[in-house]
Amino acid sequence: MPETDVAVVGAGAAGLSLAHRLAGHVPGLRTPSVVLVDAPPGPLRPPPRTWCYWAAGPGRFDAAVRAQWRRLRVRPRTGAPIEGDIAPLRYRMIRSDDFERMVSRDLARSPNVRRLQATVETVEDVPGGAHLRLRDTDGRTRVLSARWVLDSRPPGSLPAARTTLLQHFHGWFVRTARPAFDPAAVELMDFRTPQPAHGLSFGYVLPLGPCEALVEYTEFSSRTLTPDRYEAAVRHYADQVLRLGERQVLATETGVIPMTDAPIPRQVGASVFRIGAAGGATRPATGYTFAGLQRQTRAVADALRHGRRPVPPAAHSARSRAMDAVLLRALDSGRADGPELFGRLFARVPMARVLRFLDEGTRLHEDVSIGLRTPIGPMLRSALELPRLPRRPFDLPAPPYPSARPATPPPPAPDLPAPPLPPTETA
16 A cells, blocks of 8 residues: 555645645545655755736635735836736735745644655656655655655756747845835836847836835846846846836845746656646746646646546646747747837737736637737748747756845745635635
């Protein structure tokens, strides 16, 4: 008999979300035993990070939401900004530390979830399940036997793709001496940044108050930058574009997100599956992952509670992936001017509809209407070219700051009363 029904590998957004959905008893459904395996402190554990998504109405993880907004702003290279109200949606921000704190509090009250701190060295299929070879924090090895393994660890390389770009960014949590931010609106894409020779760049601002914000420099390109170039880019955006004046950097954040049309495998063994970014939850054209992994983990938890094979579903439809492949090719080939394309899109389509499109909440006729607002010639040529392009492997770069941690972390969100564990079908 396996030691546990389910082993969840990795305690990032995907692993914690799945464990949370499996915690506790739901009347009439199975209550699987779960072991959540988290890497010990060190290079295998990612630094604190920020996740954003949009949704309407209450959600499962609202207690971890640090801030939310109903207005978004896009700034073209020249001219007036484009601003829109996204009601009934809200653009929401979660800090990973707050998310882990909330989920950990709930898991501690769950009798069927056990947490284990260890490094997973190998995962091997065996008859009736899988064996995980673990190395404990004291260096001892042991084997954990599970009926199912859901692995959220990031892969070291991607499958062969026709187009792969990297969304890489570096940001500062800043506090200014005078009011410098509009707390009511997110600067979603500010194209007043110097544009790279290949790809595109933009600024991104999440205001936490009149004098506090996360200010980021983001690039879509095929290569990451050196740490000093990231610092210079954020400094230029903060000082020369936003003109923040006297300011204090409270913390930093760096990340790399693959944007690829590679088919990401979700099943890697008879009993072993991948979830989250490792299982294709990232939307290729945007880099947003949180909403996609919630769809995946909700479906996996539902399958486990009903006694079915927990095969993670594709987080994004075939139609969405096909459209994203065309966009990535148009940007990578240089046929489409990125700032012009996105500026034109947001200027001609209501922002709430664009967000519904990006989260696959639109119908076919709406998708066609949005596509007609993009540069038709470059997009059509890219679509016709795709079937002839070879797929090539792409090795992911090491993070620019592999051991980065905020020197002075942003203040934690206030403690909220511990709610009862929500039902499995809550978003």
